[in-house]
Amino acid sequence: MTSSNLTSRTAWQGRSWRLRVDSLLLPDGSSVEKGIIEHPGSVVLVPLRDTDNGPEVLMLRQYRLALDSHILELPAGTRGWTEDPLACAQRELREETGFRADNFEDLGCCWPAPGLSNETMTIYLATSLQSDPLPQDSDEIIVVQPVLLKELIGMALDGRLHDAKSIIGILRTDQFLRESI
């Protein structure tokens, strides 16, 4: 270890995550504050259905306050602190796309930003989709935008798709489908 923890405090508590600030003692005797997002974890969905042109994914076009823009991304949502990932996945899928899925395939986890957050994202491929909407969250601005999987794979690899969880979800889906043939 090159530093040790002196104190720890909650600097801000939001609806779904909180900021913890640790004071660290460095080897030279000085101290520094480091901010850590304490996060309950989240789920990411790849809702896939067949079309005459090949499989397509129900992507979202969603307003993101942090970027002050509408971005293309997979459906996703933050878990409650004690919520089961699969229950959260089904709920978010219905809220954000209006569909439920009969099949969920676990495509593994990822850490979006381990340098500053303990968030773990669990990624599911969701298939056998049926219309079964739940009301959207009142503070979300979402439009469903189906995109062919083949097109998304190209976008993930050449840099046109920017959202990290979406890039990973799309490329793991591609791999899963190749192995399932």
Next chain:
Amino acid sequence: MTSSNLTSRTAWQGRSWRLRVDSLLLPDGSSVEKGIIEHPGSVVLVPLRDTDNGPEVLMLRQYRLALDSHILELPAGTRGWTEDPLACAQRELREETGFRADNFEDLGCCWPAPGLSNETMTIYLATSLQSDPLPQDSDEIIVVQPVLLKELIGMALDGRLHDAKSIIGILRTDQFLRESI
């Protein structure tokens, strides 16, 4: 729009990023606080060199306070607020791996966590490596761990590699090398 911004304040200012808290008015007349990480952006490096067994990547095994564990990840670093991405990339590569690169290939950007942060990561493939170390940051605990690219591609796709920026950097490198043949 389903909400409008009432007030905005800086709730915490760290060395490299700050937490902004916005108070939002919802359509039902209630208000809610939303936390946004204001971040200067970062760079991610894929330092690649040839071996008799195929190309290998200089990965890091690094302690991450947020996860309280040592994780496998690509070299990366936060930019200064006015720092040029490529200058930051060269500096971080030398600090974290002890090598400089003569060639940098831009593999595009990604947003690690657009739901709560405006951070943009710029990913570079770094080749023609030569020993040229800079001192490591005093609060970082890093060991260089070379791993074959082929092995990392498998880990990124099957879920054994968890760090989002590393998954994306490795898979875009694979695509870049395929197109360069």
